[in-house]
Amino acid sequence: MPRPALELADILRAHGETFRRAHAGHLSLGQLKVMSAIEACRTAALGGHVARCDDCRHLAVSYNSCRNRHCPKCQGAAARAWLAERQADLLPVPYFHVVFTLPAPLAAIAFHNKAVVYDLLFKAAAEALQTIAADPRHLGARIGLVAVLHTWGSALTHHPHVHCIVPGGGLCPDGERWIACRPGFFLPVRVLSRLFRRLFLEKLAAAHVQGRLGFFGELSHLAEPQAFAAHLAPLRRAEWVVYAKPPFGGPAAVLAYLARYTHRTAIANSRLVDMDDHAVRFRWKDYRAADPATGAVKLKTMSLTPDEFLRRFLLHVLPAGFHRIRHYGLLAKGPRAIDLDRLRALIAAQAGDAASDLEPAEAEPETTTLPACPCCGGRMRIIEIFGRGHTPRTAAGLPLWFDTS
Structure with missing residues (x-):
């Protein structure tokens, strides 16, 4: 390349x-x-x-x-290695993509308390999905999901949100049957949004009571319980953004999507246009200027001073040891993990021959770690x-x- x-x-x-x-x-x-x-x-x-x-x-x-x-240069290889491991985790069902976003008034609190608040964001999103899915009025099943944290917007601003990739169905309460979701529909977004809002604010208030949050500069007054409660009060009534995208076409499409999202960095090298002593210019998507009829997003070029560009990029450095990709429910890892082969058997029994319509993704052919010779295309060998x-x-x-x- x-x-x-x-x-x-x-x-x-x-x-x-x-x-x-x-x-x-x-x-x-x-x-x-x-x-x-x-x-x-x-x-x-x-x-x-x-x-x-x-x-x-x-x-x-x-x-x-x-x-x-x-580092945007290093994440391509990391993503390929991670996806090779995830190949065996895919289930022969449609997958859905649900995004949970923190409101802007909470972004500053999140920035000064990254490990705590980002962790709460993961937990509230996963709990909301699993709780609503378990409700018999909706799916009535135990589900699994992969959650990926992104902290940036297209213009490198601080915009914490979690992308959740969820199989379209789950295990019934006794664990003996697979329950598929309705075609093209997973869970009601408004119900998810309301529960996500309540869960996150409850967890954030508990963290404040436990003294786990720090406040600095203009936010220092929020250390006081009354001021903090007043800060959260409008957020309890506001509509929080939870967005559900249409289901993927199949396991191969899920893998392709995960490849773009799991190891993405705040900005890719491909978005950089040029720089000089006074400015760095890069491409960004202006979602506010999207075409209302087609939803097409305009691609623009932004110019920032080098100092501001680097400041925005460094907003998204995560705490050491913080896991930005997490697995929950049926897809959780560890000694108590669900046998995925058993899940596939239950899915096949529930769907009959329909399950065969979703062909498993083909494994990509193995490639050597060394590129072909740029002169003749021959095999390169390490000699030093x-x-x-x-x-x-x-x-x-x-x-x-x-x-x-």
């Missing part, structure tokens, strides 16, 4: 040190680590290896990746590995091809 004309790493290398000096004492250790990792990604600072073509003897140097989960900060000794003085893609 060719290297994009502009990468996030280029912006950090050009403006990162100035940003660090300007914000000294105001950047977390996690943010500083993310900046350093992306700056060093695919450079000699991380070491690498030399490969040689078996056919034409062409030599190529590849530097190591930083593997940081906030060099450490951090070192340069390759192989064929010193000979022309080498450096792969930084």
Whole structure:
């Protein structure tokens, strides 16, 4: 894959040190680590290896990746590895996509309390889905789901929301039968929204009572119980955004969708347009200007100062050890996990021959970790590995091809 004309790493290398000096004492250790990792990604600072073509003897140097989960260059390989593991988890049923979004007045609280509030967002969304699904008036079944946290909007603003990928059905209360949802419909969105709102606010208020929330600057007054209660009062009456998209076409479509969402970073290198000393320009989707008739979203170009661009990007650095992909219910992992083969048998028994209409996704063919030779397409073999900060000794003085893609 060719290297994009502009990468996030280029912006950090050009403006990162100035940003660090300007914000000294105001950047977390996690943010500083993310900046350093992306700056060093695919450079000699991380070491690498030399490969040689078996056919034409062409030599190529590849530097190591930083593997940081906030690095847009590294997440492609991570997503492929994760999806290979999820291949065995897919069920032969339609899948639905439900999005739970925190209202804007809670975003600032979430930013200063990421580990606590993002965790509550996960729990409230999962509990709302499982509770409504278990209600006999709706589905009356135990369901499973995969939830993925995103904290950004298209313009890199702080916009915490959780994407939930949910199989269209679940186990009946006695666990002996699969209950399928109605074709094209999973659960009522308004009912989900109301329960999600109540659950999240209850959990947030409990966290406040337990002293688990911190408030700083303009929000420092919210440390007082009365002020905090007054801040939440309008949110108890407001409509919260819960959005359910149409079901996927089948397991293959689910995998393709997960590939785009599970390991997405705040901004992809493909969205970057250009930069100079005064501005960074990138593409973004203006959802407010969407065509009311077709729903088409306008693609625009935004220009920010390098300082503001990096500030917005670093808003989305997650706490160390925080899991942004979680599994619940029937899809939960661990020693008490449900036998998925048994679920498939129950689904087949419930659906009869209809289940065969949803063919399992085909596994992608295995590929080598090394690219084909750029000269002749032959097989490349590693002949030297060099450490951090070192340069390759192989064929010193000979022309080498450096792969930084």
